[in-house]
Amino acid sequence: MQTNHVSTLFRSLVAATTALGMLAPASVLAWEPTKPVEFVVPAGTGGGADQMSRLIQGVVSKHNLIKQPMVVVNKSGGAGGEGFLYIKDSKGDPHKIIITLSNLFTTPLATGIPFNWKDLTPVAMLALDEFVLWVNADSPHKTAKDYLAAVKAGTDNQFKMAGTGSKQEDQIITVALDKFTGKKFIYVPFKGGGDVAVQLVGGHVDSTVNNPIEAVAHWRAGKLRPLCVFDDKRIPYKEKITETMSWSDIPTCMEAGVKVDYLMLRGIFMPGGASQDQVKFYVDLFKKVRETPEWKDFMEKGAFNQSFMAGKEYADWVQKAEDTHKGLMKDAGFLAQ
Amino acid sequence: MExxxxxxxxxSVALTYQNLLFMLVGILLGVLIGVLPGLGGANGVAILLPLTFTMSPTSAIIMLSCIYWxxxxxxxxxxxxxxxxxxxxSVATTFDGHPMAKAGRAGEALTAAFTSSFVGALIAVIMITxxxxxxxxxxxxxxxxxxxxVQLLTFCSFVGLGKGHPAKTIAAMMLGFALASVGLDTVTGTLRMTFGTGELLRGFNFLIAVIGLFGIGEILLTMEEGLAFKGVHARINPSVVWQTWKQLPKYWMTALRGTLIGCWMGITxxxxTxxxxxxxxxxxxxSKNGEKFGTGEIEGVIAPETAAHAAGTSALLPMLTLGIPGSPTAAVLLGGLLIWGLQPGPLLFVEQKDFVWGLIASMYLxxxxxxxxxxxxxxxxxxxxxxxxxxxxxxxIVIxxxxxYTVNNAMLDVVLMLVFGIVGYLFKKLDYPLAPLVLALVLGDMAESSFRQSMLMSRGEVSIFWSNGLVGSICxxxxxxxxxPVVTKLLARLRRGNNDLDDARPVE
Amino acid sequence: MIASVNDNNHSDDGKPHHGVSTRAVEFAVAVFTFILGIVVIVDSRRVGAGWAEDGPQAGYFPYYIGIILCIASVWTIWRALFSAKDVAGVFVSHKKFRLVLSVFIPSMIYVVATYFIGIYVASALFIGAFMYWHGRFAWTRIIPISVIVPVVMFLLFEVWFLVPLPKGPLETLIGY
Incomplete structure (x- = not known):
């Protein structure tokens, strides 16, 4: 125990000195936080965005990536609108960052609250989250084709789909499936992704479009079955999750003929009016976070698409995603009156 | 027995000197968090997180769960x-706990509260084991x-308790429901009663309402009575613990009932709350003394405390086995698990035996x-x-x-707290009961969304509420x-027919 | 100071009926809840208060809640206006009312001050002023207590638990 402590101390000393050495020339002019950084999560505790931000908080403090502490704050009111308005009102404050999910687009469109992502400064895309069509393991439907054929053959409102929130990503995908099958799903909204998964395990609904991280534990325990992933290519992770399957064994929904691909942004924004120096600090910070083993492990467990973008490339991507969402929400009739 | x-x-995993020390630290921090309404479990984890990276996941979770206890x-x-x-x-604990303190029996109330918490938690842990x-x-x-x-049952078992005028009881309850409906409607995604303001998006928080109604309202009332808590001159007696313990065993039925209710509500x-x-x-x-509830009955402290702790403890079970936190603090523990690379879910009990049983043992300790x-x-x-x-x-007032403020990091909430303070003062003096208001506020939102989710699932058929044995029997x-109350009256009438003598005896 | 008996019908000097009448307060509170009820009804109708084919709309429950609230309020207003027995007496004597205001108004000022000078400085001033006016303590007791409490809060919240609270110019000066 004693030697162990000493060696840990020694290692961290070495790490610290090396880190200092590397930082020294760069930090002469660069901006750095001078007080605790507030990390806003526009969603409740326990959800995908919350898990990711708490992991980042842990990674940052474990590897000592910023000198100031990072504090996670949940502002989930009004489908995240509360958090976005809060960052919008903090214009020019470089000690606040926000992690986003699709509600960056869907919340203002569906509720009409006065907010647009252009009120914020884009920092970086951390990853993209996949969506998977899940059924209960006891369901007779083994493939997406099977299941969707059954829906097609059934009547309107025969099959129940559970999802997170109303007029958000889960319901957008459900509406796309409605269109494909020509039959209407009953969409039952719940507060969080974890609840949704458990409702499916309990057999109260027929299917869900949970993100991988929300349902993986139940899949491993043999309670849920993934049918297809809403992407144009398969998830690359080859490591076995269950006895027989890995993430990459899940076919895409395209293979079943459903032309739906939908990925959700997990990205970082700052309040409007941030300087280039400040943005650069956070971009570098998240680059370092991405290099840590904890982050890599988390990405693999949650089967995330590890795209990383920053700067103009990122802003362009967000702009394009906004246009896509406008179209999707309009088609589904979800726009605020 | 496996x-x-x-x-x-x-x-054997949990009982090391180091782990005991971590428990001590965790408990002390937790008590501090519980005492100050501004601190939450999330903050506790924030400060301990860097510390826990040098420990094994088991020690770390022991410390973090002790914050929770x-x-x-x-x-x-x-x-x-x-x-x-x-x-x-702890709202329900104020109903009888505070009157006890005002009557100079604070030590007794605290001892009863702590002991019943312990009993509730202990039985819940045995159940988990x-x-x-x-x-x-x-x-x-x-x-x-x-x-x-379940929400209907909670409501029905509480409603009709107050002595206030029915018009006032109804008004208070409806006010609670109305406040609960402010904000985004989960089921349809429309904004209700926000009137275009960003501040009302998040709705009315339960904690802000109770801090105002109970805390600030109480201070205003005390002020009116002349700047003094009536319990000031109570003797501080170190042996109060033993004296209270002596009278607790006779309330075993209340404690058992509370524990069962708590276990059930914790896992569902x-x-x-x-x-x-x-x-x-x-x-x-x-209770025999049901009439006296609200005036400082020790049973009125035992009942909510056993239930709250049994629920708080058994809420960890769905978190570990299903990944659904039963409370906000459990959610933070869940975050902790993830950082150590432990995936909560049905397999946790199989794959991480040491960890799970270490945690359960630490619940006892x-x-x-x-x-x-x-x-x-x-x-x-x-x-x-x-x-x-x-x-x-x-x-x-500062606390x-x-x-x-810390509930949502918003100054408006502090202003709202003062407004609720005035409401609490006026309502208390005019005999509007506060409990139905608070209960409606805490249950209204949940009850409405589960009702409407059910309606979606049944295509508007109300019969879904007696469609299977479980839901039917709860309803x-x-x-x-x-x-x-009607049933007891009927029973009393029946008994009177049987035994006149018994009924003639004056009721205590 | 020793607590006086809380008696609604007599002011502290023993003379009855000297203060705000219960009838007036009862009436005002009921009118207030009635107005709230109307607000709820109006907004619920805006979002739709009917029963759609798949269950109640967003405004369905609030709509009826609003109606019941209005009915209950009217009932109380009726009693306030026409019942002699239920609302007799004094709600609060002027003297007691002044005492209540002497806590409430400083609390309001405290909350407003928090916007400008931050919660810590405001708390120090608030505790100090309160002790001075209500307790008549000597400065040697007021100053230590009113300084130590906010400092402990500061250490606890900002430094230790990392909970950001509203801060003013003083905190900015020391780098927070």
């Missing part, structure tokens, strides 16, 4: 002393109709350590009441303001509770 040997294995214990302290519920589940897989399976049976039935997961209300309501219905710590502090807490009111009052029980 569970038993697993548990012993768990004790500590917070559960601590919530009762301010409820009893100052009528300020530090945590939502031996029935975990069964219980997890049972909790999966709960879909939206069952959730609604209805949560600790509704559990405490339901337990209080049912205890009042069945943590609660025992916690009980000893908080009981030794009883005389000190009671002594706070001797500080002059003109010093303690502004400090309470309330911080508590209200039936709710109706029975609602009409209990």
């Amino acid at each position: 569970e038993f040997s697993n548990l012993m294995q768990g004790f 500590g917070a559960l214990f601590g919530g009762a302290i301010t409820s009893i002393l100052f009528n300020i519920p530090g945590e939502p589940w 031996f029935l975990a897989p069964l219980v997890a399976k049972f909790s999966l049976k709960f879909g939206p109709p069952e959730f609604f039935a 997961p209805g949560g600790a 509704p559990a405490s209300f339901m337990s209080y309501g049912i205890a009042k219905r069945f 943590g609660n025992i350590v916690g009980l000893i710590i908080v009981l030794t502090t009883v005389p000190w807490w009671a002594a706070i009441l001797r500080v002059p009111f003109s010093i303690i009052a502004p400090i309470i 309330c303001a911080i508590g209200a 039936g029980l709710a109706m029975l509770m609602l009409f209990w």
Whole structure:
């Protein structure tokens, strides 16, 4: 125990000195936080965005990536609108960052609250989250084709789909499936992704479009079955999750003929009016976070698409995603009156 | 017995000097968090997180879960002393706990609260130890109709308790429901009663309402009575713990009932707050002294405290086996698990045996350590009441303001707290009952969304609420509770027919 | 100071009926809840208060809640206006009312001040002022208590638990 402590101390000393050495020339002019950084999560505790931000908080403090502490704050009111308005009102404050999910687009469109992502400064895309069509393991439907054929053959409102929130990503995908099958799903909204998964395990609904991280534990325990992933290519992770399957064994929904691909942004924004120096600090910070083993492990467990973008490339991507969402929400009739 | 040997294995993991030390630290921090309404478990984890990276996951989770036990214990302290519920589940504790403190029996109330918390938690842990897989399976049976039935039962077992005028009881309850509906409607995604303001998006938080209604309202009332807490001149007696313990065993039925309600609500997961209300309501219905509830009955402290702790403890079970946190603090523990690369879910019990059983063993140890710590502090807490009111009052207001602010980091909430303070003062003086308002506020939102989820699933058929045995029997029980006063009257009439002598005896 | 008995019908000097009448307060509170009820009804109708084919609309429950609230309020207003027995007496004597205001108004000022000078400085001033006016303590007791409490809060919240609270110019000066 004693030697162990000493060696840990020694290692961290070495790490610290090396880190200092590397930082020294760069930090002469660069901006750095001078007080605790507030990390806003526009969603409740326990959800995908919350898990990711708490992991980042842990990674940052474990590897000592910023000198100031990072504090996670949940502002989930009004489908995240509360958090976005809060960052919008903090214009020019470089000690606040926000992690986003699709509600960056869907919340203002569906509720009409006065907010647009252009009120914020884009920092970086951390990853993209996949969506998977899940059924209960006891369901007779083994493939997406099977299941969707059954829906097609059934009547309107025969099959129940559970999802997170109303007029958000889960319901957008459900509406796309409605269109494909020509039959209407009953969409039952719940507060969080974890609840949704458990409702499916309990057999109260027929299917869900949970993100991988929300349902993986139940899949491993043999309670849920993934049918297809809403992407144009398969998830690359080859490591076995269950006895027989890995993430990459899940076919895409395209293979079943459903032309739906939908990925959700997990990205970082700052309040409007941030300087280039400040943005650069956070971009570098998240680059370092991405290099840590904890982050890599988390990405693999949650089967995330590890795209990383920053700067103009990122802003362009967000702009394009906004246009896509406008179209999707309009088609589904979800726009605020 | 396999569970038993697993548990012993768990004790051997948890019982090291280091882990005991971590428990101590965790409990003390937790009590602090429970006492100050501004601090939440999330912050506790924030400061301990860097520390925990040098420990094994088991030691780390032991420390973090001890924060949770500590917070559960601590919530009762301010409820009893100052009528300020530090945590939502201690609201029901104020109903009788604070009147006891005002009557100079703070030490007694605190001892009863801590001891019943311990009993509730202990029985819940025993249940987790031996029935975990069964219980997890049972909790999966709960879909939206069952959730609604549970909320209905909570409401029915509590409603009709007050002595106020029916018009006022109804108005208070409706006010609670109306406040609960402000904000985004989960089911349709439309904004209700926000009137275009960003500030109302998040709706009215339960904690802000109770801090204002109870805490600030109480200070205004006390002020009117002339700058003094009536309990000021109570003797501080170190042996109060023993004296209280002597009278506790005769309330074993209340404690057992509270524990069962709590366990059930914790795993379904209805949560600790509704559990405490339901337990209080049912205890009042069945107790011999039911009439005196609200004036400082020790049973009125035992009932909600056993239920809240049994619920808080058993809420960890769905978190570990299903990945659904039963409470916000459990959610933070969940975050902790993820950082150590532990995936909560059905396989955790199989793949991480050492960890799971170490945690369960620490639940036993943590609660025992916690009980000893908080009981030794009883005389000190009671002594706070001797500080002059003109010093303690502004400090309470400051703590309330911080508590209200930290709920959403919003100044508007502090203003709202003051408004609720005036409402609390006026309502109390005009005999509007506050409990139905608070209960409606905490349950309204949940009950409405589970009702409407059920309606979506059944295409508007109300019959879904008696469509299977489980939901049907809970709904039936709710109706029975609602009409209990009528039922007791009928029973009394029957008994009178049988035995005139018995009835002639004056009621105590 | 020793607590006086809380008696609604007598002011502290023993003379009855000297203060705000219960009838007036009862009436005002009921009118207030009635107005709230109307607000709820109007907004619920905006979002739709009917029963759609798949269950109640967003405004369905609030709509009826609003109606019941209005009915209950009217009932109380009726009693306030026409019942002699229920609302007799004094709600609060002027003297007691002044005492209540002497806590409430400083609390309001405290909350407003928090916007400008931060919660810590405001708390120090608030505790100090309260102790001075209500407790008549000597400065040697007021100053230590009113300084130590906010400092402990500061250490606890900002430094230790990392909970950001509203801060003003003083905190900015020391780098927070």
